[in-house]
Amino acid sequence: MLRGLSTVNIFADDVAAARDWYTGILGVPTYFAREMAGELAYAEFRLGDHQHELGIVDRRFAPTGTGDTPGGAVIYWHVDDVAAAVDRFVAAGATVHEKITERGPGFVTASILDPFGNILGVMYNQHYLDILAARTGN
Structure with a gap:
């Protein structure tokens, strides 16, 4: 699993x-x-x-059938401030792929296209923080 x-x-x-x-x-x-x-x-x-x-x-070395255009699954990396993360990526040459969207209390997402054609997701995820706190005792 x-x-x-x-x-x-x-x-x-x-x-x-x-x-x-x-x-x-x-x-x-x-x-x-x-x-x-x-x-x-x-x-x-x-x-x-x-x-x-x-x-x-x-x-x-990409797997057969992998296109050279953005697509497929979006992997979201937890960040503490979605807007600041998006701004940092854009200032470095990325473009916004999906605008900042609140998905519900404690869950905010956005994604960017890096200069190499990859989608990178960023997310404030309260669940991530809750699990981390439970494991670290903070």
Whole structure:
């Protein structure tokens, strides 16, 4: 059964450029990288309270049938301030994909398109905070 996120992969034609962009926006360096034929083919970050992994994969290794346009599932990353997160991404060159939307008390979502064509969701999620507090005793 599903137990939690292990790795979320996004795709880019230029993994080095995507790594640099995400390093700047996230404020953390990658912890793992793999080169093939002298070019960066994979870069991975560990993020947040549970050190979930965000991997950037060279688009040539995308699964068959994966298009080069945004689509599919939207993965939402918890943030404490959705508007501030969206503003930060947009200031760095992303565009708004889905505007900020309140889904109910304690649940606010939005998504952006990164400069590499990937959808990235951000969400204030009270459930996430409740679970974290229960596990950490805060």
